[in-house]
Amino acid sequence: xKFTEEHEWLxxxxxxENVITVGITEHAAEQLGDIVFVxxxxxxxxxxKEDDVVVIESVKAASDIMAPVDGEIIEVNTALExxxxxxxxxxxxxxxxxxxRVEDMSALDEFMSEAAYKKFI
Amino acid sequence: xxxxxxxxxxxxxxxxxxxxPFAGYEMPVQFPLGVMKEHVACRSGAGLFDVSHMGQIVVxxxxxxxxxxAALERLVPQNVIGLAVGRQRYGLFLGDNGGILDDLMxxxxxxxxxxxxxxxxxxxxxxxxxxxxxxxxxxxxxxALLALQGPLAESVLxxxxxxxxxxxxxxxxxxxxxxxxxxxxxxxxxxxxxxxISVDAAQAEAFARxxxxxxxxxxxxxxxRDSLRxxxxxxxxxxxxxIHTSPxxxxxxxxxQKVRRTGGARAGGFPGAERVLAELDGAPTRLxxxxxxxxxxxxxxxxxxxxEDRAVGRITSGGFGPSVEHPIAMGxxxxxxxxxxxxxxxxxxxxxxxxxxxDLPFRPATYKR
Numbered sequence: 126x127k128f129t130e131e132h133e134w135l136x137x138x139x140x141x142e143n144v145i146t147v148g149i150t151e152h153a154a155e156q157l158g159d160i161v162f163v164x165x166x167x168x169x170x171x172x173x174k175e176d177d178v179v180v181i182e183s184v185k186a187a188s189d190i191m192a193p194v195d196g197e198i199i200e201v202n203t204a205l206e207x208x209x210x211x212x213x214x215x216x217x218x219x220x221x222x223x224x225x226r227v228e229d230m231s232a233l234d235e236f237m238s239e240a241a242y243k244k245f246i
Numbered sequence: 247x248x249x250x251x252x253x254x255x256x257x258x259x260x261x262x263x264x265x266x267p268f269a270g271y272e273m274p275v276q277f278p279l280g281v282m283k284e285h286v287a288c289r290s291g292a293g294l295f296d297v298s299h300m301g302q303i304v305v306x307x308x309x310x311x312x313x314x315x316a317a318l319e320r321l322v323p324q325n326v327i328g329l330a331v332g333r334q335r336y337g338l339f340l341g342d343n344g345g346i347l348d349d350l351m352x353x354x355x356x357x358x359x360x361x362x363x364x365x366x367x368x369x370x371x372x373x374x375x376x377x378x379x380x381x382x383x384x385x386x387x388x389x390a391l392l393a394l395q396g397p398l399a400e401s402v403l404x405x406x407x408x409x410x411x412x413x414x415x416x417x418x419x420x421x422x423x424x425x426x427x428x429x430x431x432x433x434x435x436x437x438x439x440x441x442x443i444s445v446d447a448a449q450a451e452a453f454a455r456x457x458x459x460x461x462x463x464x465x466x467x468x469x470x471r472d473s474l475r476x477x478x479x480x481x482x483x484x485x486x487x488x489i490h491t492s493p494x495x496x497x498x499x500x501x502x503q504k505v506r507r508t509g510g511a512r513a514g515g516f517p518g519a520e521r522v523l524a525e526l527d528g529a530p531t532r533l534x535x536x537x538x539x540x541x542x543x544x545x546x547x548x549x550x551x552x553x554e555d556r557a558v559g560r561i562t563s564g565g566f567g568p569s570v571e572h573p574i575a576m577g578x579x580x581x582x583x584x585x586x587x588x589x590x591x592x593x594x595x596x597x598x599x600x601x602x603x604x605d606l607p608f609r610p611a612t613y614k615r
Binding site: 158159161162164180182183184185186187206209 | 275276280281282283285469473542543544546565566568573595
């Protein structure tokens, strides 16, 4: 599992090559506060690194989540449409945002390990 | 200039308040409970707010209270002369163009007029009063101000300061307590029954600790204060009202008593009266309305509103209403689109999404009248 400086986590899927699941860390979920709405990207959207793909609305403000690498959005977590609070309750599990097929998995090498992220925050 | 701190700063930090700069002060935006739970706790139990950053001003006149009230009527469109001792009302400082310089509370006490004004405007309000009322003595006080809001507020405050329970909405009184004399008004800015309490700064922390000991009372930050007042349909100065908006556009007609309107015994005679009375006798070109976005996406301050591709207004406050459990907003729309039930679109991140003009408040107030 890798972590970005924007407090996203990226988890390579064991059973599907070149696919990662993306969410935000507990730290980020806590900083954002109560999340009341998540705007998810369309499945099939091709994105390049740093494209805004998700909008998270907390009671306080809206924040964007960027595509961490180039690839294609292949699945989104539709459970967040009815229950955006999953991001607060279980950010590393049920609160995931999307799965994407990554063109080049070596692009993940630049991101932090869990230990490095813990130092970062 | 380094930010100012209220008398409750140390307690706010001790309680885990996330401190942010606000109107020149370091204020708690939320406590560990979080905005949503603080909001709900205030509606179901009681919330304690540090609002000491707001300005507390006392006005006296050498000839007595009636003279002070008559003088203040030169600056505000309210009926101050007719305000009974022990009562308060919502007031407005207006510019010469009829725009709102600040909104405030005006209380008539036994010996003075006691005003509570917004933090960001308090220095300019003080200057306005001192210049506009040269015959009066105008003083800004350095007392702490707390708000205790919610269904438990009455029993909790009455146990600390006997007599609180006997007060009605918008009554003011001085109540004795272990923390010195408390200057209490039965009011607030959440739509809940509750009180605002002015207390000697040196006693403020001890008073707050005592109130927080009661079951069901939680500290509440600025985040939930904002969502509570938005659900209650109340204006935030700087967002929903400012120097460019008149009280009539802002849908605050109720705040201008008949005696100050056209045909009233003391009609006009306040800054901006020409525009205000003209809009009151005719109609403003735009109006502040309640708005309900149809989906779950909140529409916030700045979202532009459209009717059939024509821009007809803008949102001035918006977010999620934790008690009503859907997005809510307020904004200004052209008068032709201000009727309850009008369907508009709000432009959110490049997309036009449906939003309906609805009645305010979003949640009925629970004031004890």
